[in-house]
Amino acid sequence: MSIEIRNITKSYPGYTALDDISLSIRTGELIALLGPSGCGKTTLLRIIAGLETADKGSIILEDKDTTNLPAREKNVGFVFQHYALFRRLNVFDNVAFGLNVRPSSQRQSKSEIRDRVMHLLQLVQMEWAVKRYPSQLSGGQRQRIALARALAVNPKVLLLDEPFSALDAKVRLELRRWLRKLHEDIHVTSIFVTHDQEEALELADRIVVINKGKIEQLGSPQEVYDHPANAFVYNFLGNVNVFQGRIRNGKVVIGDHPVDTPHLLDGHEEKNGQAFIRPHEIGVSRIRSSESDLVGKIRDIRIMGSQIGLELETTGFEKLIEAEIPRDTWRNLQLNRGDEVFVTLNKVKVFTGDYEI
Amino acid sequence: MQTSTTRQTATITGSRSKDPIAVQLLLIALTFLFFAGFIFMPLALVFSQALQKGVQLYLDSIREPYALEAVKLTLITAAIVVPLNAVFGVTAAWAISKFSFKGKTLLVSLLDLPFAVSPVIAGLIFVLLVGSRTPFGSWLGEHGIKIIFSTPGIVIATLFVTFPFVARELIPLMESQGREEEEAAITLGARGWQVFRIITLPNIRWGLMYGMILCTARSIGEFGAVSVVSGHIRGMTNTIPLHVEILYSEYNYTASFAVASILVFLALTTVAIKGAVEKHVHNNQ
Numbered sequence: 001m002s003i004e005i006r007n008i009t010k011s012y013p014g015y016t017a018l019d020d021i022s023l024s025i026r027t028g029e030l031i032a033l034l035g036p037s038g039c040g041k042t043t044l045l046r047i048i049a050g051l052e053t054a055d056k057g058s059i060i061l062e063d064k065d066t067t068n069l070p071a072r073e074k075n076v077g078f079v080f081q082h083y084a085l086f087r088r089l090n091v092f093d094n095v096a097f098g099l100n101v102r103p104s105s106q107r108q109s110k111s112e113i114r115d116r117v118m119h120l121l122q123l124v125q126m127e128w129a130v131k132r133y134p135s136q137l138s139g140g141q142r143q144r145i146a147l148a149r150a151l152a153v154n155p156k157v158l159l160l161d162e163p164f165s166a167l168d169a170k171v172r173l174e175l176r177r178w179l180r181k182l183h184e185d186i187h188v189t190s191i192f193v194t195h196d197q198e199e200a201l202e203l204a205d206r207i208v209v210i211n212k213g214k215i216e217q218l219g220s221p222q223e224v225y226d227h228p229a230n231a232f233v234y235n236f237l238g239n240v241n242v243f244q245g246r247i248r249n250g251k252v253v254i255g256d257h258p259v260d261t262p263h264l265l266d267g268h269e270e271k272n273g274q275a276f277i278r279p280h281e282i283g284v285s286r287i288r289s290s291e292s293d294l295v296g297k298i299r300d301i302r303i304m305g306s307q308i309g310l311e312l313e314t315t316g317f318e319k320l321i322e323a324e325i326p327r328d329t330w331r332n333l334q335l336n337r338g339d340e341v342f343v344t345l346n347k348v349k350v351f352t353g354d355y356e357i
Numbered sequence: 358m359q360t361s362t363t364r365q366t367a368t369i370t371g372s373r374s375k376d377p378i379a380v381q382l383l384l385i386a387l388t389f390l391f392f393a394g395f396i397f398m399p400l401a402l403v404f405s406q407a408l409q410k411g412v413q414l415y416l417d418s419i420r421e422p423y424a425l426e427a428v429k430l431t432l433i434t435a436a437i438v439v440p441l442n443a444v445f446g447v448t449a450a451w452a453i454s455k456f457s458f459k460g461k462t463l464l465v466s467l468l469d470l471p472f473a474v475s476p477v478i479a480g481l482i483f484v485l486l487v488g489s490r491t492p493f494g495s496w497l498g499e500h501g502i503k504i505i506f507s508t509p510g511i512v513i514a515t516l517f518v519t520f521p522f523v524a525r526e527l528i529p530l531m532e533s534q535g536r537e538e539e540e541a542a543i544t545l546g547a548r549g550w551q552v553f554r555i556i557t558l559p560n561i562r563w564g565l566m567y568g569m570i571l572c573t574a575r576s577i578g579e580f581g582a583v584s585v586v587s588g589h590i591r592g593m594t595n596t597i598p599l600h601v602e603i604l605y606s607e608y609n610y611t612a613s614f615a616v617a618s619i620l621v622f623l624a625l626t627t628v629a630i631k632g633a634v635e636k637h638v639h640n641n642q
Contacts, residue, residue, distance in 0.1 A: 051540055071543045078544040084537035088559040098545035101555070146541075153545055 001062045001156040001189050002027045003048065008057035010043055010213075017043040018054070019213040028187045030180075032204035034194055036236065040213040041193045045159050048191070050074045061156055077150030077188075081162040083142040085134035091145055092130045095120055098153035120148040123182070140171040147179075151186070160192035164199065176203055197237045201225060209233050231351040234276045241277045241322055245350070246270065252350050255316035257294060259348050273352040282323035283344035284310060286333055294343040296321065301330075301337055310335070312343055403621055406614035418615035426592040427600035428619060430508065431577055434596065438515045438576045443569050446523025447561070453524075454531035455539070465528075468521050479517050480585025483510060506588030511596065514582040519572045526568030527561055534560055563638040570634065574627040578620065597623075 003025040010018040017040040025031050033041040046052040048059055050071030058067040066074055086094050093100075095117045099108060108116070121127040124144040134142055143163060150158060163179075164172040180203055183190060194200050200207045201221040209216040209224060209232075217229040228234040235242065245254040248270050252259050259275060283289075284296075296312035299320060303309075308330040312321040321343065335341065408415050418424065452458075453465060471479065487494045487504045497504060504510045538560070542552045558565075580598040587594040589603060597620050604613035 049544055051544070071540075072546045072548065074544070075546070076544060078541065080537050080541060082537060084541040086538055086542070086556055089555075097542065097547070097555075101542075101545065101547040101551045149541075149545070 003157055003189060003191070004060035005044070005048070006058045006060065008044065008047060008054045008059070010040075010047065010052065010054050016213050018047070021057070021210075021213070021215060023208060023215065023218070025189060025191065027189055029189055030183050030203060030205045031191045032194055032200035032207045033191060033210055034197060034200040034207050034236070035210035035216075037195055039210045041210050042161055044210075045161055045191060045193050048157070049076045049078045049159050051078070075153065075156050077153065077155030077158040079143070079146050079150050079158070079160040079163050082166055083134070083139070083146045085142055085146055085149070087134050089133075090130070091121070091126065091132050091134075091137075092117055094134070094145055095149045095152050097149060116152060117148075120152055123151070123186075124148045138171075139167045140175055143167065143175065147182075151188070155188065158188050158190040160190065162193055162195070165194070165196070172199075179203065201237070209236065211236070228349075231274060231276070234349060234351070239279050239322065239324075241279065241282075241319075243275045243277075243317065243319065245273055245275045247273045247350065247352070252348065255318060257314075257316040259292065259345055271352055273350045276349045276351065277321075277345050277347065279309070279322045279324040280307070281345075281347040282312075282321065283346055284312075284323055284325055284329070284333070284335070285342045285344065288342045289344060292345075294345070296341055296343040298335060298337055298339050298341060301335065312341070314343060400621060403614055403617050406610060407618045409614075410611050414611055415615045415618075418612040419619060421612070423591045423595065424600060424612075424616050424619075427595045427597045427616070430511070430594070431596040431598075433508070434512055434515050435573055435576045437512050438519060439569055439573050441516060442520050442572050443523050443565065445520055446525075446527060446568055446572075447565065449524040450527035450531050450561075451557075454528050455536050468524055471518050471521055476514075476518050476579065476581030476583075477585055480514050480582035483514055483517070483582075483586050505586050506590065506594060508594065510586035511583050511594060514586045515576045515579050518579050518582050519575045522572040522575065523565065523568035526564050526571070530561055530564040531557075563634060566634050567631065567638065570627055570631045574624060574631075577623050577627075 003023075005021060005023040005025075008018050008021045009016070019040075021040075021044060033044060035041045043052060047054045050066070050069060050073075054067070058065055060066065061074070061076075086097065089097065096113050099113045099116060102108075107113075118127060118130075121130060124147055126141060126144050126148065129137060129141065129145070134145070137145065147163075164175055167175065176199060192203070201224075204221060206218065206220055207224045208218050211232050217224055217233045219227075224233065225237055228237060234240060243254045245252040245259070247253075248258075252273055252275050254275055285293075294314045294316070296314040298310055299313050300311040301308065302311075304324070306327055307324045308327055310323045310325065312323055314321060323343070333341075407418075449464070449468065453461060484505055485491065487497060487510075489495060489498055489505065494505065502509075504513065538556050539552050542556050547555070578598060579596075580602070583596055584599060584602075587596070587599055589595060589599055591600075591603070595603065597616060601613050601617045601620065604610075604616060
């Protein structure tokens, strides 16, 4: 079922949560609403579900305007950050809830409900827990039950509000992959809210980056990551070094060091700009490979797993540079704290104000 | 890190074990003394006074028609007041904890009013409002409705004095439980009444029970507000506490204490139920 969000605006006393948001989502897509906390992403999700009302704008599901439908008639599955399982009901009754509360004319028979619940529990691999109570389950298990409960009523769309953020790192990763697979199997149009860029990049077909109630960028994970539309998106998607510089003679000058950029900056008048460099796009070497290499001193080495993080102090740059190199490179170069190395800035992106140039 | 944690634990256990045993004993003894002086002794006195002139007189005193009428009126009042305040308390707690609206802070503060004002004043307010000399009261009188100096007045005064108990008990509980379960139920297609019956009520039932017990205890024992609106008509508008007071002021000590012992008995029963409920709530968490 496609979702059409048109000019949704919502303000609270003192701030605007959503400022004229429009977005269309195709049938079967898995969309991430990504943004910092307080950016309005959860509000948008709750408006689609009918748990909040927008001040302006409309929500169209398939071809039907559902803006003013009460939440219980929207037929939208909602998964909450803290699961919101019914604590006094066991797993079976939790999943069966949506089927049991239907008016008797539309209600399925007891055995049909039972079959449906068992099918869903199988789908979320929790059929063994049918008699358990929510308090007897782990966070990851509870969230699976919450998902089964939401799917039980055959929702037109599935909305997930930070579904994994209350889980620990390992379970989060596992459940994320599992959800991706589940989505491929059942293909219900889904929107999930997250502040975790990694989660959005890994899971979503398309990412909507939201900041201060506005959409900053909309695109596939690759587009958003490789071609951030503006400084905010660049900053928000992954670690990044930011340096204040000045654009002069087609180059950006940071401190007193002119840095090569992939694009020509000719024709731009001299002005201030911000240079963005991702840590993994910084090369470190014992040998100078080009004139523009910087000379840096390793201040700190952090072992982060497969990657090694380096803090580099360079002459001319007012801040330490964060670099990430593969473990093998680190081992081959035999780098130690205090060593002098040559630093290559491979991919520098420059924005002035909020615009890329 | 490791060492600092160990050290911290060490200081905590150290300070606890350093607490001299004499101080502990003294504090425990003081608590017991206080209980003995202010609770056990008076309780024992009530029963010894009541039984001073023999079991027969005690039984006669509590079986006397006026005493029975007083017990009946007290129980009727509680039977009306407690369910009404339960409904009111759930409604108020629901509104306050699950919605945000203008005047919410004011409502929460007003909820404490019956605790803050003296019950006598509460009674007086109703006399001034619906007493026979007021326009509203005389209008009611013309239509044959008597509130002051009759059962409705006693019920209203008791309602007022006891209405915060249930709401006060439920607001923190419902606030801590949040709205998510109800929201989940709504998105799954449940109607308001279904949400309340299947989700909300089971979640708050023990808190509700606890609030209702406190409400019962207070409505049985209420003296001040009821005293003002009752008129002390024996056999008609006398509740147990009022009857005790009348007997006492007539120097009929034995009968007075005998009737008081009923009150004590009712109070002890409520405390016992309260204890059981508390234990259950504790086990449930």
